[in-house]
Amino acid sequence: MAGKLMNAFCYEGYRGGAAALKKVKIPVPIPKKGEILVKVEAVSVNPADWKLQNGIMRPLYPKFPCVPLSDVAGEVVSIGAGVNDFQPGDKIVAMLNFMIGRGLAEYTVAPTNLTAKRPHEVSAIEACSLPMAAGSAFKALESVGAKFDGTGKPFNVLITAASGGVGHFAVDLAKLAGLHVTATCGARNIDFVKSLGADEVLDYRTPEGESLKSPSGKRYDAVLNCTVGIAWSVFEKNLSEKGKVIDLSPGFSSFVTVALKKITFSKKQLVPFWAKIGSKDLEFLVGLVKDGKLKPVIDSKHPFDKAPEAWAKSMEGHATGKIVIEI
Structure with a gap:
């Protein structure tokens, strides 16, 4: 041509x-x-x-x-x-x-x-x-220990902006990995996010949603942050002892927080994240769609x-x- x-x-x-x-x-x-x-x-x-x-x-x-x-x-x-x-x-x-x-x-x-x-x-x-959105969700969950073959241990995860491109895939994949999912979204999408399998859904515009507190009182072992504008202090008080926040939209403040956490030797971590996606990851995700496990x-x-x-x-x-x- x-x-x-x-x-x-x-x-x-x-x-x-x-x-x-x-x-x-x-x-x-x-x-x-x-x-x-x-x-x-x-x-x-x-x-x-x-x-x-x-x-x-x-x-x-x-x-x-x-x-x-x-x-x-x-x-x-x-x-x-x-x-x-x-x-x-x-x-x-x-x-x-x-x-x-x-x-x-x-x-x-x-x-x-x-x-x-x-x-x-x-x-x-x-x-x-699939590539950037599902790929980022998949690699982020994988980075905090999620397993998709039935061999992983269950843990608690918070997914912000769960009705968006990355977020809806993250909920789907987290449930496939057997995790307990708390999710945030706007009021109009609460039923949609529940239909994805989220165990708890918070309207981010309410006081409860702004606090990110689990309705069942759970502490989060991992957070997939798919939005911007949430202060580290809000995440920190809701994390388990060694909880991690995987920041999928990192900005300057993220790197400042990372530096402070290292100085104070905190066990709770903020991790700026860019997914490294390859053909094998795409093959896996396409296979899940083919088998009806990812929609x-x-x-x-x-x-x-x-x-x-x-x-x-x-x-x-x-x-x-x-x-x-x-x-």
Whole structure:
């Protein structure tokens, strides 16, 4: 497909939100060694995508013009040198480098070490919702000792923002691991989060929700913090003796708290967390979806030409589950 053009959306500078996304014609990429060329069928939006546009990695990333989005599902069109595990026609799900993106286009190239085959039982829409969101939830739970093969010991976990992209997967996976789950969300999503299997659900806008106190009086052995703006002091008083807060959206204050905890030799820990996700993790998650053990919840689906609407909806911050663009 060398020399052919494709449709894509890109932005050319920091900030600007959805209005800055412009539809353009750019060359179809050519897969290099260890890469595959993918005809994109669906791609999901993560908060990290528009936060990058807002400058969280400035001045290093992104490079302009930027074709954003990193979680894609589609079909292999061609393969680069050294690729043996994939062939044209294979249905796949892949996680691109979110700082570079390139997913919001008709074609993209994906590294095989971040790609997994997708069985026909798992749709492109379901698959593209998995990499960053379900992958982060899975690796965070794994980091605090959760086991997904029935061999783990039960413990108490708190999951904040449990109706969101990462949060709803975290609840599903925590219950699969046999954990006791306390979750927070807005009032309109309480029944939804309960339907995921959460044992206790707190409305974060109430005094009880703001305190994060378990209704049954349990102390949390682990917290998956999927939101921002909660002070360490609120977490600390609800943790067990060696409880950990896994911060999936760490900011400057997180690193200050980490430093203070080290100085005071506290057994309670705050852990800034970035998931390192590989093809084996994607294979595992796709397998759970195939077997009906993990259910991606799709907040909304948007056609390719309406991609800016999906971007704007994610920026509003109230999605229940994942926002997907069909291509």
